[in-house]
Amino acid sequence: MTDKAMSDAVTILVPTGALGVGVVESEVAHGIAGGAQAIAADAGSTDSGAAYLALGVAKYSRGAVRRDLEILMRLAWPKHIPILIGTSGQAGADANLAWLRDIAVEVATELGIHPRIACLRSEISADQLGQFVREGRVAALPPHGVLEAADVDACDRIVTVLGPEPYIAALRDGADIVLGGRTSDPAVIAAFPIMKGAGVAASWHAGKIAECGGLCSDTHDPGSGVLARVGKDGFVIEPLDPDAHCSVRSVSAHMAYENSNPFRLTEPGGVLDVANSRYEQLDGRRVAVDGAVWTPRPYTLKLEGAAARRFQTIMLVGIQDPIVLGDLDRFRDRMQAALIHRVHETIGTAAGDFDISLRLYGWNAVSNDSVPAGTLPPREIGLLFVATAQTQDLATQIAKACNPVFFHLPMPGHKEMPSYAFPFSPAYIPRGPVFEFLLNHVVAVDDPMELVRIEWVDLAAQEGQQ
Amino acid sequence: MTSVGTVCDLVRSKNAGPFWVTIDLFFKGADEFARYARSPPLDAVSIAQLYDVDSAQVQHYLVENLALLKISFPRRTPQGGVEERDLHSGQQFVRFLDIALDGSES
Numbered sequence: 001m002t003d004k005a006m007s008d009a010v011t012i013l014v015p016t017g018a019l020g021v022g023v024v025e026s027e028v029a030h031g032i033a034g035g036a037q038a039i040a041a042d043a044g045s046t047d048s049g050a051a052y053l054a055l056g057v058a059k060y061s062r063g064a065v066r067r068d069l070e071i072l073m074r075l076a077w078p079k080h081i082p083i084l085i086g087t088s089g090q091a092g093a094d095a096n097l098a099w100l101r102d103i104a105v106e107v108a109t110e111l112g113i114h115p116r117i118a119c120l121r122s123e124i125s126a127d128q129l130g131q132f133v134r135e136g137r138v139a140a141l142p143p144h145g146v147l148e149a150a151d152v153d154a155c156d157r158i159v160t161v162l163g164p165e166p167y168i169a170a171l172r173d174g175a176d177i178v179l180g181g182r183t184s185d186p187a188v189i190a191a192f193p194i195m196k197g198a199g200v201a202a203s204w205h206a207g208k209i210a211e212c213g214g215l216c217s218d219t220h221d222p223g224s225g226v227l228a229r230v231g232k233d234g235f236v237i238e239p240l241d242p243d244a245h246c247s248v249r250s251v252s253a254h255m256a257y258e259n260s261n262p263f264r265l266t267e268p269g270g271v272l273d274v275a276n277s278r279y280e281q282l283d284g285r286r287v288a289v290d291g292a293v294w295t296p297r298p299y300t301l302k303l304e305g306a307a308a309r310r311f312q313t314i315m316l317v318g319i320q321d322p323i324v325l326g327d328l329d330r331f332r333d334r335m336q337a338a339l340i341h342r343v344h345e346t347i348g349t350a351a352g353d354f355d356i357s358l359r360l361y362g363w364n365a366v367s368n369d370s371v372p373a374g375t376l377p378p379r380e381i382g383l384l385f386v387a388t389a390q391t392q393d394l395a396t397q398i399a400k401a402c403n404p405v406f407f408h409l410p411m412p413g414h415k416e417m418p419s420y421a422f423p424f425s426p427a428y429i430p431r432g433p434v435f436e437f438l439l440n441h442v443v444a445v446d447d448p449m450e451l452v453r454i455e456w457v458d459l460a461a462q463e464g465q466q
Numbered sequence: 467m468t469s470v471g472t473v474c475d476l477v478r479s480k481n482a483g484p485f486w487v488t489i490d491l492f493f494k495g496a497d498e499f500a501r502y503a504r505s506p507p508l509d510a511v512s513i514a515q516l517y518d519v520d521s522a523q524v525q526h527y528l529v530e531n532l533a534l535l536k537i538s539f540p541r542r543t544p545q546g547g548v549e550e551r552d553l554h555s556g557q558q559f560v561r562f563l564d565i566a567l568d569g570s571e572s
Binding site: 367 | 481482483484486488490523525527531532534536540546548551552553560561
């Protein structure tokens with residue numbers, strides 16, 4: 001890529017892979033000094049499970065998110081640099097978004113600044129989704145099939161996954177800060193370059209590579225960011241950590257990260273094809289990328305819906321007893337049978353549709369595969385008990401009924417009743433519901449803005465009225 | 467013994483959304499990729515057996531310029547279910563490491 005091609009590049013600062021992980025202030029200052037025209041980051045993902053959407057709560061602490069946002073707002077405001085945040089509050093539902101909006105207002109008040117804040121609401125109701133299904137506008141993504149009405153109704157919250165258009169609309173209407181509902185990670189980064197006339201394919205590709213901040217470099221700081229200069233045909237990316245390096249390998253490998261297809265990325269309104277991309281090492285720290293192709297498609301918004309299902313109560317014991325460790329699989333089978341028997345004899349049919357799952361940490365808890373014959377026993381194991389039932393109370397009753405068996409179950413070699421090592425009292429921990437994603441579908445829209453509601457918190461106007 | 471673990475310099479796994487797992491095998495170089503990436507133990511049918519999924523659903527990509535074999539398939543149960551043991555699928559790569567490769571397909 002020639003310098004001429006990059007002379008009208010749009011410079012975007014991605015301060016971190018996720019707001020709240022720990023923005024590095026010196027990096028943001030360095031990026032702004034390096035010509036950043038906008039700051040863009042996402043603040044959530046589905047990666048950590050459905051609970052955050054179902055409950056409408058954040059993953060990171062308020063203090064951690066507030067700290068990161070304060071750094072961005074304090075450094076960006078004097079330079080008139082807009083801030084774009086995607087997937088507010090981890091899941092991007094209205095409640096998550098309102099949480100981040102309140103933090104932004106609090107920070108602005110504390111800093112004595114008066115930004116115009118646009119909130120892009122992307123949550124929809126089950127009734128709305130039901131209507132879209134009836135209108136034939138909803139299609140399944142593999143491996144799912146047709147969306148059933150029961151799954152729609154079961155969702156506690158439903159969001160659509162936004163593209164860049166609402167961010168561009170908010171910026172054009174004068175937003176200093178745009179806080180998004182659920183948004184495609186690359187879209188929040190691609191929005192500003194697209195608005196400023198950078199290449200659409202280059203903007204999306206830069207968005208994908210930069211979506212996790214410094215993860216496309218060799219930095220070891222999880223909060224670290226990158227600077228992307230996006231031109232007509234490609235982009236140049238560099239890490240903000242002064243000790244880190246982007247390499248052809250680290251950058252191109254990120255295209256494969258957390259997506260099923262390494263060549264094609266389906267986004268709202270099109271498909272990004274990077275099969276013929278070229279990556280060039282410019283120097284020790286920077287990589288130039290071009291050659292991606294963007295093919296527009298009829299506009300669709302991905303749907304995400306989450307629900308609380310059955311409830312779990314857990315118990316944990318540690319075991320160092322060599323008699324148990326010497327025959328772990330047999331111990332696990334005996335324990336499983338004894339626990340089920342115990343529930344039947346104490347609670348009976350009132351236990352309903354319940355499940356008890358035992359996991360031997362230190363042996364095979366993660367995979368649940370059989371351990372090869374002849375494997376030496378570990379020094380100790382952690383045995384996790386997970387009871388699942390229709391209500392929290394029932395799950396806890398099952399755990400309590402099982403307590404003496406879980407605590408004392410002997411093996412044939414025991415001379416007296418063993419007592420395994422509980423770390424807590426009470427021994428049972430009501431864990432809450434099992435949260436699940438129920439939707440893996442898209443809804444077709446005529447206009448990218450159709451399902452977005454932009455709400456403004458105009459601190460500039462409020463200041464003017466005072 | 468030649469195994470995935472000895473001919474790759476990075477093997478990783480992660481969810482690709484709540485319903486898919488994706489596994490990346492970065493071979494040490496172009497030679498290792500050419501010799502081993504198309505080995506029968508790494509084809510879609512073998513992977514389907516290894517993870518107990520339908521082979522028709524296994525996506526299999528050879529990314530030559532990255533010396534990368536990428537394999538994606540539906541999770542057996544969606545992320546976060548009653549029997550969840552690896553919420554992010556971050557440990558699913560481990561069972562690849564000891565797969566024996568003889569390189570006779572080169």
